[in-house]
C-alpha cells in the first residue's frame with residue numbers, strides 16, 4: 001500500500017447491471033464508487049458530477065449497499081450477456097479483500113449463466129480463480145509500466161507490475177482467457193521503446209490479447225497528475241493537451257512505435273480510444 005489514507009462509506013444501490021456501449025460488453029457492474037488504487041491518471045472520476053468528490057478521487061471508496069439483493073433480482077429479468085466487472089472502479093481494490101462484494105456478484109452471475117469480463121490491477125483476482133474457472137470468463141490485467149518504482153508513484157495502491165505479470169501468467173496457465181491492457185501510455189513517462197517492449201513481452205509470454213490505450217485527458221485528469229508531474233517532469237503538464245490532440249504527430253509516432261514492437265513479437269493488438 002502506498003500509505004494514502006482512504007475514507008470508506010456506503011452508498012445506496014439502485015441498479016446493478018447497467019447497459020454499456022463499451023466494446024465486447026453488454027452490461028457494466030461496478031460494486032464500488034471511487035477506487036482505492038488511486039491512479040493519478042484515472043479518468044473514471046469524469047463520470048462523477050461532484051467536483052469536490054472528483055478531486056478527492058483515490059481517497060474515498062463507497063461500498064454499494066444492497067448491491068447483491070439488487071443484482072439477484074436483475075439477473076432474473078435481464079437478458080443474459082457479457083458483464084464488464086468493472087468499468088469505473090477496480091473490482092479487486094484493497095477493500096474487496098474484506099467485503100468480498102465482487103466475489104459475491106460473480107457467484108450470482110455464474111448461477112444465471114452470464115459471461116463476465118474482469119479488468120483489474122490486483123493480484124487479488126486470483127482469490128476467485130475457483131469461480132473464474134467454473135464460468136465463462138475472461139480476465140484482463142492493466143499494466144502501464146514494468147517499473148515498480150514508477151508504478152508506486154502513479155498507481156500507489158495497486159499490485160506491483162511484477163505481481164500483475166505473475167497473475168496473468170498464473171491465469172493463463174490455468175486455462176483462463178487473458179488479456180493485457182497496456183494503458184494509459186503516458187508521454188515521456190511510460191512511452192519509451194524499452195518501457196513498451198517490457199509490457200508487450202508480458203502479453204506475448206502469457207499468450208494474452210493486447211489492448212493499447214493512450215492517456216485520456218478527460219475532466220479533472222490533469223488536476224490529478226499535476227502534483228506528481230510538476231515534481232517528476234516539470235513542464236510536461238502544459239505540453240500534454242497538444243501532444244494528445246486527435247491525430248497529433250505524437251500519437252502517430254506512438255502508434256508506429258507500438259506497431260513496430262508488436263510486429264517484432266508477431267503479436268496482434270487493438271487500440272482503445274486512440275483516435276478520440
Ligand code: SF4
Nearest residue numbers: 035037038039042089
Ligand atoms: S484502478 Fe482503474 S478505476 Fe481504480 S484508480 Fe486506477 S485507473 Fe481508476
